[in-house]
Amino acid sequence: MMSADPSQMPTAPRPAASSSPPPSFAPHAAPTADLSLWIKQTALEIGFDLAGITTLAPSSRPDYIRDWFNSGRHGTMDYLQRHAPTKLDPQTHWSWVKSVIILGLHYDPPENRTLSSPQPDGNNQGAIAAYARGRDYHRVMAGLLKRLAAAIRSKRGAGFQSVAGVDATPLLEREMAARAGLGWIGKNTMVIHPKKGSWFVLGELLTNLDLPLDAPMADHCGTCTRCIEACPTAALTPYQMDASRCISYQLIENRGEIPPALHEPIREAGYLVGCDICQSVCPHNSKVVPKPNSAGAPSRDGTIPLHAVLNWDDQQWDRMTRGRATRRVKLPMWKRNAEILLGHRDPS
Numbered sequence: 001m002m003s004a005d006p007s008q009m010p011t012a013p014r015p016a017a018s019s020s021p022p023p024s025f026a027p028h029a030a031p032t033a034d035l036s037l038w039i040k041q042t043a044l045e046i047g048f049d050l051a052g053i054t055t056l057a058p059s060s061r062p063d064y065i066r067d068w069f070n071s072g073r074h075g076t077m078d079y080l081q082r083h084a085p086t087k088l089d090p091q092t093h094w095s096w097v098k099s100v101i102i103l104g105l106h107y108d109p110p111e112n113r114t115l116s117s118p119q120p121d122g123n124n125q126g127a128i129a130a131y132a133r134g135r136d137y138h139r140v141m142a143g144l145l146k147r148l149a150a151a152i153r154s155k156r157g158a159g160f161q162s163v164a165g166v167d168a169t170p171l172l173e174r175e176m177a178a179r180a181g182l183g184w185i186g187k188n189t190m191v192i193h194p195k196k197g198s199w200f201v202l203g204e205l206l207t208n209l210d211l212p213l214d215a216p217m218a219d220h221c222g223t224c225t226r227c228i229e230a231c232p233t234a235a236l237t238p239y240q241m242d243a244s245r246c247i248s249y250q251l252i253e254n255r256g257e258i259p260p261a262l263h264e265p266i267r268e269a270g271y272l273v274g275c276d277i278c279q280s281v282c283p284h285n286s287k288v289v290p291k292p293n294s295a296g297a298p299s300r301d302g303t304i305p306l307h308a309v310l311n312w313d314d315q316q317w318d319r320m321t322r323g324r325a326t327r328r329v330k331l332p333m334w335k336r337n338a339e340i341l342l343g344h345r346d347p348s
C-alpha cells in the first residue's frame, strides 16, 4: 500500500522562530518546498507508509498532560513522568532542530479485525497484539530512518544533521504526527488516517533543515463511540486514556501484580501481550487493505499456548522474544499474564 501523495498534502504556516541558535546548515541547492516533497517521496520509496513535516513546537495540551501525570494515569511508568518536561517542550532539549520528519510504518492488522475481542480458544491460547508480532518494529524503523537520513545527506551534503527517534524518545509522537497531518488523534487516543486507519507505528528524524510544515487534518470520529464502548476495562473516555486501566499497560509495562479487578476483563479480552480492541472496532480500520512486508512483518505467532508459557525457562523466553517487541515483557510477566488468562491467579 502506498501513502497519500505528499504533493497533495496541505502545508501550514511556520510558527515564529524559537529561541534556538541559528541553523548550522541552510539548504541552498533547491527551494525548500521541493526538498520537502523530495524527502517525503523518498521516505515512501524507502518503505515508510506516511510522511509529514512539523516542528518541535511545545505541546498544545500542557495542562491536560500535567493533569494526566498528577492524577496517576501513567501507572508505574515513572520514566514517562521523568520525560514529561522534555515532551512538553522538546525544543529546550534539541535547540538546533528546525524540522521534524515524522513517519508512519504499517504493521499487519490482526486476522479477525471485526472481532472486538479475540477469545483464547479451546487449547488455551493467548493473543499477541498485532504490532508485537514478527520483527521488533523499533529495529525495522531504526533501519529505515538510517536509510532516509543517508539519502538526505547524500542530496544535501555533510552539513545535514539529524537524530532518529522511535517510541522511547522523550517526545509526544502522536501530537507531532497529528500536527504534521499524518492523521488525527481519535477518541481511542490513536493517530488515525482517514483511509489508512491506525495500524501503524511512528518514528521521526529531528533535523536542522528549515522545511515548510504540513497542516493538521480534521477529526473524523464524529459521533462514533465504538472504541469507548468496546474497551473491556473502561480505560477510555473520549480522547483520553487512563493508562493504569489499559490492558496493554498492565500486560507490558506493569512489572508488579495486576489488580484483581482487572483479571476478568483481561481474560475476556484474551491477550497475553498488548491489546488491539479499541483499534479493531474502529470503522476507519475496516477499510484498510493489509500490506505485506510492513513494520513487524511477517505476521506470525498471533497466539501462543498458555500452558507452554507456564513452562518456559530463561532460554525459551530468550528464543521466543529475541528481536521482537515482546521482549519488553520479562519472563515472570509472561507467566503472570498466562496465569491470569488461565484463571490460576485469582484471589480465593
Ligand code: B12
Residues within 6 Å of the ligand: 060, 061, 064, 065, 068, 077, 080, 129, 130, 131, 166, 167, 168, 169, 170, 171, 172, 173, 174, 175, 185, 188, 189, 190, 191, 192, 198, 199, 200, 201, 202, 203, 239, 240, 241, 243, 246, 248, 249, 252, 253, 273, 274, 275, 276, 278
Ligand atoms: C506510554 C505509551 C503507551 C502507554 C500509554 C498510552 C497512552 N494513551 O498514553 C500504553 C502502554 C497503555 C500504550 C498502549 C499502546 N500503545 Co503506546 N506508547 C506510549 C508512548 C511510549 C508514550 C505515550 C505518552 O507519552 N503518553 C502520555 C499521553 C499524555 O500522551 P499521548 O497519549 O501520547 O498523547 C496525548 C496528548 O498528546 C493529548 N493531545 C495533544 N494534542 C491533542 C490534540 C487533540 C485534538 C486531542 C484530542 C488530544 C491531544 O492527547 C493525546 C491522546 O491521549 C508512545 C511513544 C511516544 N514517544 O509518544 C507509544 C505510542 C503512543 N504507542 C503506540 C501503540 C502502537 C500502542 C498500542 C496500540 C500497542 C498495543 N497494541 O498494545 C497501545 C494502544 C493503546 C491506546 N489506545 O493508546 C504508538 C501509537 C501509533 C499511533 N498510530 O497512534 C506509539 C506512538 C509508539 C510508536 N512509536 O509508534 N502505549
Ligand code: SF4
Residues within 6 Å of the ligand: 188, 230, 231, 232, 233, 234, 235, 236, 241, 245, 246, 247, 248, 275, 276, 277, 278, 279
Ligand atoms: S488497548 Fe485495550 S484496554 Fe487499552 S484502551 Fe484500547 S481497548 Fe482499552
Ligand code: SF4
Residues within 6 Å of the ligand: 186, 187, 188, 189, 192, 220, 221, 222, 223, 224, 225, 226, 227, 228, 278, 281, 282, 283, 284
Ligand atoms: S472507534 Fe470511532 S470514536 Fe473511536 S477512534 Fe475510531 S472513529 Fe473515533
